[in-house]
Amino acid sequence: MSENPSSTPLDRIALSKVEERISFLYAEKATINRDNNALTIHDYRGVAHVPAADLAVLLLGPGTRVTYAAMALLGDAGVSVVWVGEKGIRYYAHGRPLAKTSRNAMAQAAIVTNQRRRLFCARQMYAMRFPGEDVSRLSMAQLRGREGARMKRIYSEHSARTGVYWSRRSYNPADFDAGDPINRALTAANAALYGVAHAVIVSLGFNPALGIVHQGTDRAFVYDLADLYKAEITIPAAFDAVAGAQMDADRYVRHFVRDKVVEKRLLQRMVKDLLFLMEIDSEAENIEAELRLWSDLETVASGINWEEE
Missing domain, CATH: 1.20.120.920 (CRISPR-associated endonuclease Cas1, C-terminal domain)
Known part of the structure; x- marks a missing residue:
């Protein structure tokens, strides 16, 4: 088990594209932890390992406990986390969306x-x-x-x-x-x-x-x-x-x-x-988005002092 799970974040470029991932995984009455780059889901049946990079959305149902290490991994892997009711029939809250672009x-x-x-x-x-x-x-x-x-x-x-x-x-x-x-x-x-x-x-x-x-x-x-x-x-x-x-x-x-x-x-x-x-061909292919500034003609790079212009 990693002692400092956020010290070496995953390489987003190497992550699976959205359309190649498991779309939704639902868990209830379980404890979710981390083992290297996999989630461990522990319930009365035993422990299941799920590669975080292959998951799009994790739905957390009633009775679920999630460790800090697991949440750090989910964030690094670009996995949406949504807190829901039984079998997903209630929406309560969510973390950052899977699509990191706008x-x-x-x-x-x-x-x-x-x-x-x-x-x-x-x-x-x-x-x-x-x-x-x-x-x-x-x-x-x-x-x-x-x-x-x-x-x-x-x-x-x-x-x-x-x-x-x-x-x-x-x-x-x-x-x-x-x-x-x-x-x-x-x-x-x-x-x-x-x-x-x-x-x-x-x-x-x-x-x-x-x-x-x-x-x-x-x-x-x-x-x-x-x-x-x-x-x-x-x-x-x-x-x-x-x-x-x-x-x-x-x-x-x-x-x-x-x-x-x-x-x-x-x-x-x-x-x-x-x-x-919404006239979108497929789910977002680019997990990592480039932050830019809006302009009336075209977007321009951010992080630059534009005073001379």
Whole structure:
């Protein structure tokens, strides 16, 4: 075990490219330490060694303890660390993102601040929800109307499938208990999905506040991304939970969502969909970024006295 783990940082140039790494590794009820340039994950089953340079994002679940040496190694290897709930269905906090460049955040900002590109991106998002339909010429008002009709149909279909009574989507953010069982289950399920989306967004270096369809809150982009999967993940989970345990559905539904996140490989899909929507070919290839100064014509080198100019 290294006595001074931060004295000899890893060579970033030699690190694996992002697309060659394990995208997400989740650990819970374990102790994470360091053995040379590998992480050791110790739980009741024994000890597993994971090369830090081959890991993109480490999700720390409940009951996890991490040593200083392990965090130093994760930082040197450019690994994102996100503190999450069980199986990643809650987002609590994160360390530095895996992408050490600002490329993803700048690509996102360029889309959000350009009306034509933002509308195009919004149409792409809705197109992912309406397979086989042409939405390339629809306005935002038309897209919202079509989405509203689609959601109404989906709720009715799952109500008929499970026998759970459905009236309408109704909830009070300030009074969770005021809703009926299905609305409470939907709210709990969506909150879990927001946690997964938030973890993916920050790990890739995007800004969760810069939404495409949503805006005005620090999680606007989280709602954008999560909305792509509600019909597949949270709505069926909520109706199934209420059908199986109506009084405790809002508690059990998180387990339903957790299982679907794993079954559908949702983390990996979110990464792929995010890069597509933000018009990025692949995850950041350059782990080490060059710090430069902005200029109205072109960027210039930093760390230089420009007084003569």
